[in-house]
Amino acid sequence: MRLVKCLVVVGIAGGLLSATPTIDGTINPASEGWQVASYNPNASGYAGADLDTLYYYMSSDSLYLAIKTQNSASWDVAYGFGIDVNQEQDNGYVGNASTGTWDAWGRHLIFPNASPDYYAPDYEVYFWWEDDNDAITSVNLCTWTGSGWNFNSTDVTYATSGDGNTGLISLEFRISWSMLGSPERILVSTWIAGGDNSSAVDALPQAVSVTRVGDSDPTVTEWTDVDTLDQYVSITTPLGISEVSIRNFDILPAVGGFVIKGEGVFDYVIYTVDGREITRGSVRVSGEKKISLGLTPGLYIFKEKRGGHLRFIVIR
């Protein structure tokens, strides 16, 4: 299984200080502060199911997501979003074709649950675009319970633009961080699927499993196959950023390793003095934590990953 992570470098000036989006169905990146998470201007080959850009914005209390399409027809389709809030193995919806375990709306989608981030959505947000109405007629914030889904349609504030000629052209929505469990980092992707028991025909970031019409294996029916959505965007939330800015860890060398003093999640990378990476890890520290690595005595470069601090340590 191929796993490619798309990293978004979050600038505080870029995401947090600009104007907050107005949820009105019109995406205006310059005045609303939308940041591009992923885009694919190539045509999917499906006139009524063609994603162009995924945007995000974060305020101190809410996550905002938006998509722009390049649809040129109004079809009955489902717009889905996966949100992973914990990046933990086997924690979230994964899916299983052999047991018929499918996602919140029964779409035949599998998530990789693979190292390093174990993308397995803890939430899905779904919108149904109804051709007869030329509008969204159903919306759900779907919460993975560990064995199934809870559905909530009142905590998503959204707006769209589009009509019977174009289908949905843009969709903006907002969910409060508290509804998502106040995460420090999220992984996000979006896709378009069809009706019951269908699968994705377009995705952002583009997943290998979701072929474009021009690339398709003619034996694969993209509407009804099983797709692995192995691509996602990683975003550090304001909660994660503020933890970085207030963090104050002390690192002390110890026999064969080191001791961390402080509070919070501590990510580290250790290099030899000539820059070769030896190991990396992530630990939750409350007070004091000893990390034993069995390092041979010598001089090492120690980097605190999120804070970006470098320091030399001598391992005895």
Ligand SMILES: [Ca+2]
């Ligand atoms: Ca707007």
Ligand SMILES: [Ca+2]
């Ligand atoms: Ca998860």
Ligand SMILES: [Ca+2]
């Ligand atoms: Ca496929």
Ligand SMILES: [Ca+2]
């Ligand atoms: Ca498919």
